Amino acid sequence: MSSILSWASRRAGGLAMIALLGLSYWVISSELETQRYSYQYQQQDSLSAPSHQPRRSAFWIQFFAYYCLLIHVLVAMFPMRSCWAIWDITRSVRKMAHSKALQDVKFSHRRRGSSTSLSSAETLTSARDFSASSSEAGDELEYLVDSDIATDSVIHAIIVPNYKEEMDSLRETLEVLASHPQARDTYDVYLGMEQREKNVELKAMSLVSEFVKKFRSIDFTLHPSDIRGEAAGKGSNVAWAARKLSERYSLQARKNVIITGIDADSHLSSNYFALITTMHLNYPETANTTLYAAPIIFDRNADKVPAIVRVADILWCAAGMSGLYSGSTTAPPTSVYSLPLELVDRVGGWDCDNESIGEDLHMYLKCFFALNGNLTCRTVLSPVSQTNVTAGGHGKGYKGALADIQARYKQAMRHMWGALDTGFALRKIVELWKERKHTSRAFRPLHTSVDANSDIYVPEPQLDTVNSEAVPESGIFSDVTQGTLMAPNYTRIFYLFHRLFEAHFLPVQMTILIFASTGYTWVAGGENDPHGIAWIFTVSNVLRTLGFMQVACYLFLYEQFHKTCLAAREKEMIDAGLAKGMNFSHRALKKNFVDYVLVPVVAPIFGSIPCAQAQLSHFFTLDLVYTVSKKVTRQRAKSLSAELLV
Structure with a gap:
């Protein structure tokens, strides 16, 4: 069924x-059909009142x-x-x-110390806690933070998925991003490339070397071409890049990491x-x-x-x-x-x-x-x-x-x-509807799953010691977060x-x-x-x-x-x-x-x-x-x- x-x-x-x-x-x-039969009936006996069933x-x-x-x-x-x-x-x-x-x-x-590498997706393997410094804010307004808040404490992980995109199109998008005043302090750029694209590593390394000094960090990932059920396209490239970049942020740092997915031509x-x-x-x-x-x-x-x-x-x-x-x-x-x-x-x-x-x-x-x-x-x-x-x-x-x-x-x-x-x-x-009575859900960092199709959720009965405010300092569930569901x-x-x-x-x-x-x-x-x-x-x-x-x-x-x-x-x-x-x-x-x-x-x-x-x-x-x-x-x-x- x-x-x-x-x-x-x-x-x-x-x-x-x-x-x-x-x-x-x-x-x-x-x-x-009704109109046809009604017409024929009236022609036969126009003086009789119609008496057909509804x-x-x-x-x-x-x-x-x-x-x-x-x-x-x-x-x-x-x-x-x-x-x-x-x-x-x-x-x-x-x-x-x-x-x-x-x-x-x-x-x-x-x-900060550059975290950029000219290697492939294999370089995104070490988890690091990126420190953040404070900055001054302008006048207080409806959409703005107060002056005592460190606006660059939030890191923007920007994924630019692309497959057979023209080099100039990608370069122009990166130049626009690099022109932002906060780019060098808060932008971690990830080029989500496709392994099956010809000369893709040379293409990616060229862009990384060109913009290495213009962002907080810049790197690229290569979505493998042999993953069953995954096709070349924006979704698969974003998914792979997200899993790789997840390794770079600790549990504490990831609370202020925001991922942005953009098209290759987005300004x-x-x-x-x-x-x-x-x-x-x-x-x-x-x-x-x-x-x-x-x-x-x-x-x-x-x-x-x-x-x-x-x-x-x-x-x-x-x-x-x-x-x-x-x-x-x-x-x-x-x-x-x-x-x-x-x-x-x-x-x-x-x-x-x-x-x-x-x-x-x-x-x-x-x-x-x-x-x-x-x-x-x-x-x-x-x-x-x-x-x-x-x-x-x-x-x-x-x-x-x-x-x-x-x-x-x-x-x-x-x-x-x-x-x-x-x-x-x-x-x-x-x-x-089946799970409507559950009040919480436990989850782990994205990169801790064995593969892209595995379930990273953790059974709640095993999490008696875990709560939404803290996680165990060590053990198998040390990286588990439990969130309350409304x-x-x-x-x-x-x-x-x-x-x-x-x-x-x-x-x-x-x-x-x-x-x-x-x-x-x-x-x-x-x-x-x-x-x-x-x-x-x-x-x-x-x-x-x-x-x-x-x-x-x-x-x-x-x-x-x-x-x-x-x-x-x-x-x-x-x-x-x-x-x-x-x-x-x-x-x-x-x-x-x-x-x-x-x-x-x-x-x-x-x-x-x-x-x-x-x-x-x-x-x-x-x-x-x-x-x-x-x-x-x-x-x-x-x-x-x-x-x-x-």
Whole structure:
């Protein structure tokens, strides 16, 4: 029975799609049959009152109508929440940009003994306790620490997973990180490389030697190519790097170590890490059960991709930002996120199987259910700059545009392949219900497990001497931590499944119902409404129109968000001396008016169609081949190290 439930949960989206198609066919065919027989009966004896039995399909017709109404309500809710979120985030980011408090935070810039090595992943084997020094803070403000708190006591372990990424793209990302004033004191950078990539060690060593003096430490890890069940990709590289870096921090030091996973093309402001440090220190009661997420923005090559690709990414921003508004408790991250090392220990690190291709949402779900739904989510008011997906088609006519669209569709498939996470969440909620009476959970540091798939949790009966405040000084359980669990938060769990339904079910369900409801109203026709449901389809049409109007409103609000974020990034890059040759995609309402017109086209091409394809594919395979998208970098001559790799 459990294997059947496991199989069904992994294909929940596809099963729901087939069920809705079956229901739609039944309802329309039943109504069509009723209309035909009713017509023939009236022709034979028009003076007699009809005396047929109530139709068996009446219940399902009403169910179909009310389900159609529910889906349209959800469709109208999403852009409404997105509009509120982008307005709230823009207002907060603008307030942050005008504040000088973060700029006043001073870092000592003392260079500690370098822990950098030019070797492979095998060098990350010794556990060391990195000391931290104090620094002065600026004026006290809402988001900042008091002046007596050592802001550089928090170490940021930054993982940059990459597989066949261009050298210049990685170098540019590292240069942006190195330009931050706190980089030399608090950034431990780990390049999560893939062993199966050709000349990968030479590539990694070149980058490490180039940036050895610009970070607190920099190293690289090589994800082995022979681990069964693990494929090349971001998730497996992050997982391997996290297990290796875990060895470097002692039990005491890891309490203030925060891991950040970024894409190879992500440009982060120094404010991103400063704000996380502040929140980590200001909220000690939830410091180690908090996940930090930031909005993303595509502001580097948006003017060099087809409008349809640009709009698809803008709407993808909407999906990410829709949970990041003030007061939101359900905030799945998009691409870039941070979480404390102790939380990573608690959940056993990142998964690497075929269900975790969307590693950001998957890790969020692991943390969410490990804490019984009591995961704390905090928004980092420092948008992350990303590049639009491209196949290098700019300036190559319609063939180049088609290549870019095809590259974006492949990325949409990767996004929609994440529907497997709904099944993962369904299995986790079953586990949570079975374990709902447990009040604590014991765990060990991530690297102490024998292999990536072993269970690092410790049976509670064996931990009578262990408590959440202290651990034994010696013995087999000397590295065990026991954390107290709060009761399941069913309200948050309900909100989570609403968001999962919205992401993985709604695009296909909405498309099916648009055609099915249109077909039903055409078949039913006339003024006769025996089920009293005609008003539902009228309201659904209004909600559908309202939804498109709200998407247009979101695009209008996005103009100011894009302008605010781009101005802040451009200023920071100019101050850091990195602006020359860097891409800044400015927007103008008149110039980008076509974006508003393309919304009805973008939704099915990059939403409904890849979602349906992914869910149908899950009946045959759960594997998806990971492909690397082309990134845009600064226009400059190739470096010597890049040439050596050719």
